[in-house]
Amino acid sequence: MKPVHAVGIDLGTTYSCIAWLNEHGQPVTIPNEEGELSTPSVVFIERGQPVVGTEALRHAIVSPGRVIQFAKRSMGDNNRFWKIDEQRYSPIHVSALILRKLLKAARNQLGEIREAVITVPAQFSEAQRQATVLAGYEAGLERIEMINEPSAAALCHVLGQDGLAFSALAIDEQLLVFDLGGGTLDLAVIHYQPDEVRVVAVDGDLELGGIDWTKALLDLAAGKFIAEVGADPRNTPEDLQYLALEAEQAKRSLSLRPRTVISVRCGGTIRSYPIELAEFEQACRPLVERCELVVKRILAENRFGWAKINTLLTTGGATRMPMIRDALKRLSGRTLNTSLSPDQSIAHGAAYYAGMLLADRPRYQSVFRGRTAERLPSVRLKSVNARALGILIRDEDTRERVPHYLLPANTPLPASVTHVFGTVVANQTRVRVRIVESGTAPDRPHVVLGDCEITQLPPNLPEGAEIEVTISYDRQARVHVTAREPLSNRAAEVELVRRENLSDEGTPPKNAAARPAPIPAPAPAPASAAVPASAPERANHGEPKATDVALDVRDLLEQLSDFGQSGSPAAFSDQPVLLCNTCGKPLARGGLCPTCGRTARSEPRSRPQRGSESAPADKRPKTARTTRSGPASAPSKQAQPDLNADEFWDIIDGD
Secondary structure, eight states, rough: OOOOOEEEOOOSEEEEEEEEEOOOOOEEOOTTTTTTTSEEEEEEEEEEEESHHHHHTTTTTOOGGGGEOOGGTTTOOOTTTETTTEEEEOOHHHHHHHHHHHHHHEEEHOOOOEEEEEOTTTTTOOOHHHHHHHHHHHHTTTTTEEEEEHHHHHHHHHHTTTTSSSSSOOOOSEEEEEEOOSEEEEEEEEEEEEEEEEEEEEEEETTTHHHHHHHHHHHHHHHHHHHHHOOGGSSSHHHHHHHHHHHHHHHHHHHTTEEEEEEEEETTTEEEEEEEEHHHHHHHHHHHHHHHHHHHHHHHHHOOOOOGOEEEEEGGGGSSSHHHHHHHHHHHHHOOBOSTTTTTHHHHHHHHHHHHHHHTTTTGGGGSSSSHHGGGOOEEEEEBBOEEEEEEEOTTTTTEEEEEEEEOTTBSSSSSEEEEEOOOSOOOOOOOEEEEOOOOTTTSSSEEEEEEEOOOOOOOOTTOOOOEEEEEETTTTTEEEEEEETTTEEEEEEEOOOGOOOTTTSSOOOTTTTTTOOOOOEEOOOOTTOOOOSSSSEOOSOOOGGGGGGOOOHHHHHHHHHHHHOTTTTTTSSOOOOOOOOOOOOOOOOGTTTTTTOBBBOOOOOOOTOOOOOGGGGGSOOOOOOOOOTTTTTGGGOOOOOHHHHHHHHHSSSO
């Protein structure tokens, strides 16, 4: 049997790191081929060949159009790409190249590596998590687990304090993990007790990280240059990249010194300007306030006071900045725990988690020795979902599609909820439900995960027949959907069709998440798309031409959205979208299919009057009955009350 190693990977926005857990339970960072413990998450394309890391970063000034940075911020968006030499590079492809760079160095040291734990921000959506998994498969991994970054930091803290080699922490401890990395802010309240690390709540901001502080410093220096010279260095890609690298170095200097100097280049003119720490902090005050807002929000929404937080644990390279540490001290009124390595702790925590998973598999317990072999299988990590999960319904008053969440955020994982739909057409064999997740913050819009297409329902179902649709999060916060027809107890085939998973041909890749795949050649960019290679762009710009519209699955999803606004009364409501048994397109009113002209029934369904107690019981909708299953420790306050028939008609399409 080939050896299996516990490998953890921190796939970061600006830097990435890989570590493994040795036989004594100690996480060890694996240097890349250049001997660096952290690898810049930068890709340089030279004659069609990728170069990853510091060497790629060196070419950013002379060849900015061939360098790809910050791909993680575009993960999950299938319409983002970088165009280089008429080739398109997606965020998944770029991330796979970075992972391959890390894995190559690890394989040179450890041998074959077929599985790993990859960290993701707690606020990552289902689409972003799926994109991360696909990047891992393209990099050559066969089995991938994920862990949220603040959870990995917590594991590194509680298990790294001699927790494996000697004795575990003896007392319960409540941690607030503050992880400010290069591209994202992640927070988690974590309760630790012997043999259990339990995530209580998570929050964060996917668009707030160290690169935003770098940009603020860049703009500050550019403003000084414009005032003196009159030219803007940000208008030229080469000068902009030169200034970005200068700003990054100046930012690091200001974490150690009260002042520094930054050089600005535009054309043939170079100027140097002194930057005071106080000046930098003033420019970044809005960013610090955003951090403070997230800290206050996670405590307030979960009814925590600082008295309930034993340790405020910081990690992530951006937490080195004095303004961040001062803000946290001011908020909490306590000394920060800065014992974790800002650059390596996330990868170390992922390695610990990989070891915990490996120790749960009896055939691999022999990988570890002594106290580690005894301790690892006894530690349990319990997490929560960062985003609420539900379905889209139609608000009768506003006529808008709005989310109806069935699993609230911060529900212990794994968790599931069952929603019972009542069919409104006899003999129906297909239905569709649109699955959504909440946004990354209260003021952010919800995210459509995709359409749950339920097919192969039993034949001859009467009108009003129940269909139980179960939506669940697994322990990695991945979404799963199943369906069952209770009368016959037959399970229906369920497919969650995500836009992010569609191939270039417009169809879902078969078994895309079930097997590894080599990194494919990047897809050719459309000849008509004028996209700067140095920045991610949308695949389509402006209104599409008639000749550009292909009748594929992507377009079908958009057509369904438009059809739901003016067609079927059930479209995207709390009822499923009914599909024609013949052609699979949505039915209009009265069961008529506008595509093939077939009729599913002869008489329209009558709607009971609101408030009428004389409506027959068998005609009252059963759609709103919801049940939830999950960990026994799930708080009962998260359960949602059943809706009666009148309440149901208040939230579905009323026409």
